[in-house]
Amino acid sequence: MILGELITRPVTCEGERIGVVVDVRFLLPDPQRPGRASPELVGLIVGPRRGAAFLGYERAEVDRPHVLNRWFAHRQRGSFLVDIADIETMGRTVRLRPGFRRWSVRLPA
Amino acid sequence: MKLPMAKVAGVSLGILTAIGGFVDIGDLVTNAVVGSRFGLSLAWVVAVSVGGIAVFAHMSGKVTAVSGRATFEIIRERLGPRAALANLIGSTAMTLLTLMAEIGGVALGLQLLTGVMPVAFILPVALLLWLALWRVKFTVLENVAGLMGLLLFAFLVALFKLGPDWGELGRQIVQQTPATGEGPLTYAFYAVALFGAGMTPYEVFFFSSGAAEEKWGRRDLWLSRVNVSLGFPIGGMLAVSIAACAAVVMLPAGIGVSSLSQVVAPVGVAFGVAGLVVVLVGVLAATSGAALETALSCGYSIAQYAGWPWGKRLRPAQAPQFHAILLVVIILGCLVMLSGIDPVMVTEFSVVFSAVALPLTYFPILVVANDPQYLGDQTNGRVMNFFALIYLVIVMVAAVAAIPLMILTRMGA
Amino acid sequence: MPEGLPQHPAHDGRLIDANLHLLDRQLLDRDGRPILAIGDLRIERRDDGRHVVTQLLLGFGLTARFFGAHRPVSDADGVPWSSVTEVGSAITTNLARDDVPALWVERWWRDRVIAPIPGGRHDPG
Numbered sequence: 001m002i003l004g005e006l007i008t009r010p011v012t013c014e015g016e017r018i019g020v021v022v023d024v025r026f027l028l029p030d031p032q033r034p035g036r037a038s039p040e041l042v043g044l045i046v047g048p049r050r051g052a053a054f055l056g057y058e059r060a061e062v063d064r065p066h067v068l069n070r071w072f073a074h075r076q077r078g079s080f081l082v083d084i085a086d087i088e089t090m091g092r093t094v095r096l097r098p099g100f101r102r103w104s105v106r107l108p109a
Numbered sequence: 110m111k112l113p114m115a116k117v118a119g120v121s122l123g124i125l126t127a128i129g130g131f132v133d134i135g136d137l138v139t140n141a142v143v144g145s146r147f148g149l150s151l152a153w154v155v156a157v158s159v160g161g162i163a164v165f166a167h168m169s170g171k172v173t174a175v176s177g178r179a180t181f182e183i184i185r186e187r188l189g190p191r192a193a194l195a196n197l198i199g200s201t202a203m204t205l206l207t208l209m210a211e212i213g214g215v216a217l218g219l220q221l222l223t224g225v226m227p228v229a230f231i232l233p234v235a236l237l238l239w240l241a242l243w244r245v246k247f248t249v250l251e252n253v254a255g256l257m258g259l260l261l262f263a264f265l266v267a268l269f270k271l272g273p274d275w276g277e278l279g280r281q282i283v284q285q286t287p288a289t290g291e292g293p294l295t296y297a298f299y300a301v302a303l304f305g306a307g308m309t310p311y312e313v314f315f316f317s318s319g320a321a322e323e324k325w326g327r328r329d330l331w332l333s334r335v336n337v338s339l340g341f342p343i344g345g346m347l348a349v350s351i352a353a354c355a356a357v358v359m360l361p362a363g364i365g366v367s368s369l370s371q372v373v374a375p376v377g378v379a380f381g382v383a384g385l386v387v388v389l390v391g392v393l394a395a396t397s398g399a400a401l402e403t404a405l406s407c408g409y410s411i412a413q414y415a416g417w418p419w420g421k422r423l424r425p426a427q428a429p430q431f432h433a434i435l436l437v438v439i440i441l442g443c444l445v446m447l448s449g450i451d452p453v454m455v456t457e458f459s460v461v462f463s464a465v466a467l468p469l470t471y472f473p474i475l476v477v478a479n480d481p482q483y484l485g486d487q488t489n490g491r492v493m494n495f496f497a498l499i500y501l502v503i504v505m506v507a508a509v510a511a512i513p514l515m516i517l518t519r520m521g522a
Numbered sequence: 523m524p525e526g527l528p529q530h531p532a533h534d535g536r537l538i539d540a541n542l543h544l545l546d547r548q549l550l551d552r553d554g555r556p557i558l559a560i561g562d563l564r565i566e567r568r569d570d571g572r573h574v575v576t577q578l579l580l581g582f583g584l585t586a587r588f589f590g591a592h593r594p595v596s597d598a599d600g601v602p603w604s605s606v607t608e609v610g611s612a613i614t615t616n617l618a619r620d621d622v623p624a625l626w627v628e629r630w631w632r633d634r635v636i637a638p639i640p641g642g643r644h645d646p647g
Contacts, residue, residue, distance in 0.1 A: 001565045001573070002564060002565070003565055004561075023539045023540060023541040028538060029534065035616070036604070039538065040573070040574050042537070043530070045539065065494045068475075084573075090573075106529060107537055108529070176611045185559060186546045186547055189546060190559075193546075243639075243641060414559075416548055416559030418555050418556045418628075423555075424642075425636050425641070429628055429635065429637075
């Protein structure tokens with residue numbers, strides 16, 4: 001699977017449209033030596049529309065200039081993280097399990 | 110603290126960047142045209158653009174020095190490859206047109222010095238430029254072109270010699286409205302043109318990549334500040350003194366400026382042939398410097414967009430596509446100028462492409478200048494962000510206004 | 523970004539978002555020199571159901587993101603994840619340039635255009 005195809009794929013749950021894939025979250029088990037273990041897919045960032053660039057504002061550290069931060073937060077409001085366990089299939093459409101949980105997109109500091 | 114002398118001489122990067130931005134062939138003529146038609150009532154625009162380019166050049170120089178990442182890498186990474194490509198096409202088109210004009214400008218300067226037709230000089234000038242890019246060290250290029258370009262201060266000295274009515278000049282600067290019968294739309298067109306001429310994308314690409322060529326690191330940020338605080342105001346001063354000379358000599362007589370010989374004429378009035386020779390050497394240095402700056406800027410931005418190795422500090426064999434780009438743009442410039450096209454007319458069109466590239470260049474730089482992943486503890490302070498945001502708005506307004514104004518005023522006719 | 527959503531429980535390791543931290547970043551060789559821009563990632567499904575990044579794909583010509591169409595991608599278009607040594611503002615690897623098949627274009631320009639010009643292989647003047 002190529003990542004570029006996964007991003008902007010529609011996300012549905014029980015037939016209802018939830019959003020689109022905006023980003024894909026991976027876990028690096030060994031941050032000091034990244035090459036030793038492959039990054040593992042642990043979640044998808046789902047957003048209301050495609051073409052959303054966070055520009056880093058969802059990370060804990062970048063929140064200035066405040067004006068831009070607020071504008072991008074507004075554009076991407078309604079984005080959330082979905083855990084891999086809540087994903088039923090990742091085909092042409094990403095289907096989520098019923099009762100999936102929405103998590104904050106914020107990366108831990 | 111012992112100042113490393115090699116680094117202190119590195120103030121010439123800022124000076125050369127500014128010269129290429131404020132007194133290249135297009136600006137030499139435009140400033141004289143503005144002076145002959147509007148007096149100094151547009152001097153405030155030069156001041157505004159000096160502030161703007163200083164802010165953005167410093168931010169991009171800071172990011173490159175601290176993170177090691179070049180400006181166009183950042184543009185690609187923040188905007189995504191498609192939007193970054195739009196920027197690349199716009200800024201490269203603009204920069205390439207400027208390069209072509211500079212090659213023509215060097216030939217024009219040589220014509221005024223020797224009396225020989227400019228077309229005869231195009232091929233030798235292009236060859237010398239390429240050889241300089243191929244073999245001459247970056248620092249040497251900076252120092253020679255940048256410092257000799259300072260001979261353009263002959264305009265400022267000539268201004269004093271001409272003994273102008275300083276009160277009248279001061280009134281023009283402060284009142285900011287033309288005493289002559291120029292309309293507001295034409296005034297607005299030249300304001301946007303002067304602003305765009307001072308804040309070109311290629312100055313930013315050149316300055317930040319030059320910082321990497323000079324191997325500036327985190328500890329050299331003070332040097333970046335010195336460079337922008339010294340270089341761009343100098344560029345602005347040179348631009349305004351050219352306008353002032355035209356305001357003093359041409360405006361009262363109602364003489365229009367359309368050629369390089371008319372631009373330098375006031376210095377001849379003040380100092381005779383000796384003055385003309387000095388100022389023409391300055392013109393040659395400034396236009397050659399601008400040619401080198403624009404050629405290198407094309408190489409930097411295209412290579413950085415693609416992710417290829419770049420820079421004069423590498424052996425050509427280690428950065429082959431970068432050097433291929435330099436070769437191609439010089440050849441293109443040479444071929445186009447051999448057709449005998451007027452260099453100044455060429456630069457007038459480049460404003461159009463700059464309009465697209467400006468906001469797309471400055472916006473990612475501003476965002477990254479606030480990102481600790483790139484800058485650690487050197488991210489923008491409140492004051493810097495304040496001015497940077499204001500300039501971002503001004504840049505967007507100018508970008509939107511440029512093409513309509515160009516059409517409505519028929520290029521400021 | 524103020525949000526009402528709960529923070530996901532912590533994982534053991536570092537979290538990265540592909541679009542934000544990996545895509546369009548610069549790939550560096552073991553000397554810190556630029557190789558190419560990262561255009562895409564190859565993700566494979568392991569037997570235990572986990573999805574992992576196996577390869578960094580280089581350049582934009584082959585990415586679905588650029589043209590919106592799928593082009594078949596081969597191993598030679600990228601570098602293995604195992605070569606990555608650092609994930610920062612650029613992605614550093616332990617690769618020597620000759621180990622990267624995707625650099626054949628650079629080698630072509632070097633051997634056919636630049637090296638033949640006198641001074642091409644010399645240190646910068």
